[in-house]
Amino acid sequence: MHSPYLLKNIDKLVERIVKAIENDEKIVIYADVDFDGISSTVILYKILMKFTDNVEIKYVERSRGHGSGLIIDQIEDDTDLYIAVDSSSNDVKPLKVLTEKGIDCLVIDHHSVDVENPYCILVNPQQPDCEYPNKNASGGLLVYKVCQVIDDYMDTRYSLELSDLPGFALMADVMCMKEMENRYFAKVSLKGLRHEGMKLLFEAMNSDLKNLTSTDFLYGASPAVTAATRADNIKLGIDFLMCDKAVPETKGYVKELIKLNEHRKLVQSEATEAMKTGLCETDKVIIVFDPTVGRGLNGLVAQEISKKYNRPAIVLGFGDDEDTYSGSFRGLEDFSMLELLKTCENVIYAAGHDGAGGVGVSITHLELLRLELNSKLRDFVPDDTIYYDLEFSADSVNENLINYITEFYRYSGNNFKPGTFLIKDLFISDKKLMGKTNNTVKIDCGKLQLMKFKTDEEYYNSVPVFTEVEAVGSLNMNIWTQYRPRKKVIKTCQLFIEDYREITKQ
Structure with missing residues (x-):
């Protein structure tokens, strides 16, 4: 493990949190909508509740998207401190609005930092001059690091009670498992599992609690939890992760998650099958527009298409504006799809990770984007070879x-x-x-x-x-x-x- 004090701005950020605790200020945590986002939120919320009950969680559903710009109208004027986790590094305008209302803003994130954001205290290993060695940390791991420093400041050890959640956040967000710190936390999650809700979920999915692997999580528990967020029921995912101790409601949460996951599998399979007839397999990047899939499943369908045809895929639906499409992309290990999309003139935005994220495009520029990607990848040859060890x-x-x-x-x-x-x-x-x-x-x-x-x-x-x-x-x-x-x-x-x-x- 690396020292959390190597993270740029971590002392400033924690000092502001401690001040809010000591002055009984109102704190709002903004939760992103994937597993990493809601686990980041739960870790921070549970730690803060050890010191103050003046803490609230705010969120928007997955169908609305990501980022602080979607939540600022829900932040009451009496809020003193706003903390965004697993998002918002580049949200300059929304955080400026909150700052001008007298609300201090903190951001704990791991996504790429594209602009300087003077309206928050930012903890993110991707920002310039940050000495933290693990550039493949997830939001959940970084929030946990912040909680370790809060423990230092408050002379407590509460973060130890939640040490099994960061590893799940890392695995769910597909962070690099060659990174030794990530491997350590994955081991803590799988061999040192304390979370009673996760135990029940693993058991319900026929996993052996004494012999858990990353595969058990990635193809079992993780998609079951995110099935809630994909169904625009982020509250269920948060409520479930709050159950680190056994409570009467836990079994009901597990049952509902499994039900939603089975429905997700069916819808995903039907959507993928329906798209097969409309694909242009000669394109270097397969681009599909289907507004019936929904934002919650765009990424999963893109992943299925990418795997089947051995090339990047983009699945789009209607955007927030009547003249835009938005959706998800999935790439290959050959190159960073995120960086490629950021170089495209016909992309409104691209965000996320190298191989998976969101993308927006003008309706009138969709065909131009297809031609642009074919041009940029003209030397790319999809490889359908099956490799083995x-x-x-x-x-x-x-x-x-x-x-x-x-x-x-x-x-x-x-x-x-x-x-x-x-x-x-x-x-x-x-x-x-x-x-x-x-x-x-x-x-x-x-x-x-x-x-x-x-x-x-x-x-x-x-x-x-x-x-x-x-x-x-x-x-x-x-x-x-x-x-x-x-x-x-x-x-x-x-x-x-x-x-x-x-x-x-x-």
């Missing part, structure tokens, strides 16, 4: 090997992805179409099961039976308890496949 014979795959691999890749994520393996000598004996929407295929290969997710009946029909194949994917243990006719723990070795190919004998 190691290869094994199916006979050598067993529980011990999978457990060893799982431990090595336990804290995976951006820049440190779970291992992908080529498994040879597989013989398909049977297959089955599964899931409520028939979008999962299980392929039996003796002691190893191949699982293909987010697919369809056409894929199922194409899988050959009584055929030798080799497949690429990630290894996993499926462990469940059978209660009838007698209780029995069943363990199955699985390969979550990306693709397979038939082996023809010479």
